[in-house]
Amino acid sequence: MSEPEIDAIVFDVLGTLVDEPAGIRAGIRRLDPSLDDAGTEGLLSLWQRHIDREQRRVLDGSRPYLPSDALDLEAARLVADAAGLDDPAAVEALALSGGRLSPWPDSVAALARLAQRYPLIGLSNASRTALLGLNAHAGLRWHQALSAEEARTYKPDPEVYRLAVTVSGRAPERLLMVAAHAWDLRGAQALGLRTAYVARPVGDPPADSDRFDLYAEGLADLAEQLGVG
Template identity: 35%
Template sequence: MSALPGVKALVFDVFGTVVDWRSGVARDARAFLVRHGRADIDPHAFADAWRRRYQPAMEEVRSGRRPFTRLDVLHRENLDAVLRDHGLDPAGIPAQELDWLNRAWHRLDPWPDTIPGLIRLRARHFLAPLSNGNILLLANMAKRAGIPWDAVLGAEVAQAYKPQPEAYIRTAEVLALAPSEMALVAAHNGDLAAARKAGLRTAFVLRPTEHGPDQTTDTRAEADWDVVAASFEDLAERLGC
């Protein structure tokens, strides 16, 4: 018996839910900063600073002040700003070096339970990302890490960034499903709230160290989501997979 009867597709938040973005970005930032003589900069703090610019950059698009712009471009612009904040001039760094660091977001590692859990979930459900990431980023990530998506859907598909309702509704339309036949799996209560408002079912998976050992956000389910699980393998168990 599944805790999500009638759900045909599981769609996933990716950054933080499927992959550990903080450790992956910090790993590549450390190598970059050492190469450029700034081993004094904490790479995890650098990753956090880069991530803090994520929502404001997307809000420019969500608000209509800027046309839809894929996340790779927003990340690259944010990288320049974070480098300047840390006393590094991006104009003095070779473009290929900056592009390499920007692609850190393509090289993120999955959480230990991600792949085994997805393999089990895929036996009974169609799986795809519902992420603010762009198609190339998500495809490169999946190819490197062996993430078994049935389709790679980036934000270009919806031409909208979560939590805009179009991000959820247009994904369901692309998959020829009613929103209620699709469930969002996410470690973020706000994402799930927006998905529920758009008519999707919801599954919360706890990721208590997404923001490091002192995380204070999303440390528990904050609503009566359809499913609350400790891991992807726990989710598979609850869905009868």
């Protein structure tokens, strides 16, 4: 597919630029160092299911909006209860794991490379507070970082993608949404944004029916496809 004509790039953060499961997994291991791998993975799954379920409840209107750090605290309490631990300080520390996520090996360099040509916008379901800590910890470079908290909903609600359209001052089709999650790209596509899927081990791969503008093996590959040397 030919290179799309774009004026700015919008990046998903969690899973696309940082390894979210690894960060939460490390927090669970700090919570209870006695856990074996199976126990750790079971608690990680519990965390992920809670976050996914509660964000969906916000999206379908069955729960009022809460920012991601509040949902993380709920998930941390569930994990601690399942591990048989009752230490409020440890629960608080686990809840903050979502702000201590490491970047994928290509993320920092590729963002710096792409920033030489395009304005870069981060667009995340993470709260403003979590996004600030996450960006600082991972060393991510942005011209603007936007939280779904501004729209008081979560992706893939179109109002979240509209934040990037408004801030950029460009038509949706002049923005390229980059994500490792096909569901995220479908949401952006519905509002008219161009789309680029980047493969990550923890992402949501495209279905056979998906038609995105670009498909990349990583961010370096994406930069090459966009002609950024």
